Amino acid sequence: MVSLLWCSPGRSQPSVLDPIPPLEPYPDLRNQGFELSTETEYTLGAGDVIRVTVLPVGDFSGEYQILVDGTLFVPLLGTFPVQGLTLTQLTEFLTQQYRQYVKRPSVTVGLVSPRPLKLAIAGEINNPGSYLLPIEGGQKFPTVTQLIQQAGGLTTVADLDNVTIKRQFQGETLTLTLNLWDLAKKGQLKQDVTLRDGDEIIIPTQEIIDIGETRLLSDANFGLSANQEINVAVVGEVYRPGSYRVIPESNTVSGSQGNIRRQPPRLTFAIQLYHFHKLRLQMFIL
Incomplete structure (x- = not known):
């Protein structure tokens, strides 16, 4: 094998490399x-x-x-x-x-x-903290929802409209805002972005809880963890006020040969009214 080298006449080999050209600014x-x-x-x-x-x-x-x-x-x-x-x-x-x-x-x-990805996730997540995810054997880079699954799922008060990612890119801090409801309701895969080393994901808290969205989120593969018990405090005009541990419901799907699907905890009250008296009931999820 013959190697072809070319040098300019009279030009000596440089001892110091030329500096790396400056990075182009991220276009706005x-x-x-x-x-x-x-x-x-x-x-x-x-x-x-x-x-x-x-x-x-x-x-x-x-x-x-x-x-x-x-x-x-x-x-x-x-x-x-x-x-x-x-x-x-x-x-x-x-x-x-x-x-x-x-x-x-x-x-x-x-x-x-690629090097292992060191990621951080905080906010309304069951297991917040730092995660080191290796990329081996031709695996694709993890996405936001995969990291949420790795961190134990969301809490019941997670605000999916304003999930933010802070990313270091070429010396600048980029803030990406995602709407994971568009993924769950409309199937918009562009909301489930791939993560990069050093990404910081923040799940904010929503101020108003929509029960319908909570039930929908329980069906999403990146949503609520339905296998965990929760503490519920019941106070007011009830026979036995106090704190209760509520476990998920177990419903066997027809034809699944015993496979059990867990549903989020649900408390059902049977209230009888006598002589038009009204019962007042307040529930607080601890």
């Missing part, structure tokens, strides 16, 4: 009549494994891992920072650098193995 499409996209290009970070292909000199090709300090080492060019760059930006940078050694180089950069 809202002022141009477009909706802000909820998807952003993948940015590189420590732990990513990439493959660099350089033609016509195959000796410069190979797979490389980004180091913990966000730098990358490739043959001939040495070590340089790539933290926060997109694959497109790194391709352009490597093409520019290899032009010093190869005539009309064709450089491609591909993601072989």
Whole structure:
């Protein structure tokens, strides 16, 4: 195999790499009549494994891992920072650098193995906190609803109209607002965005509870966790006021051969009225 190298006459090999070109600012499409996209290009970070292909000199090709300090080492060019760059930006940078050694180089950069995603979720979620989700074996990146499932599901007062994601993208903090009701009611998959490393998801609290929406949410695969007991306090004109633990109802679906489907806890009162007396009842979910 013959490697073709090209150098300018009288030009010595540079000892220092040219600086990485500045990042382009994230375009604000809202002022141009477009909706802000909820998807952003993948940015590189420590732990990513990439493959660099350089033609016509195959000796410069190979797979490389980004180091913990966000730098990358490739043959001939040495070590340089790539933290926060997109694959497109790194391709352009490597093409520019290899032009010093190869005539009309064709450089491609591909993601072989992405780093594990460290995500945070807070608010009206059963198990808030930080989650480390590995991406292995050609798996797709997790979505918002998959992280909600991983975190134990939503609470009964979750506001799905204003779910927010805070994302670091090319030195800026982007705030994405999602309406998961559009996913549950209308099937809009664009609301179920794929997550990126470092995303922070916040589920706010709704002020007015709609019982109909609560029942609908219990049927969604990312909604309420129907297998948990809840505490209910009953006070007022009742025989036995106090705190009660209510467990989910178990309904066997016909033809399911014993498979049990859980329903959210429901309290049914049978009230008899005597001589037009009215009973006053207040319920508070603890």
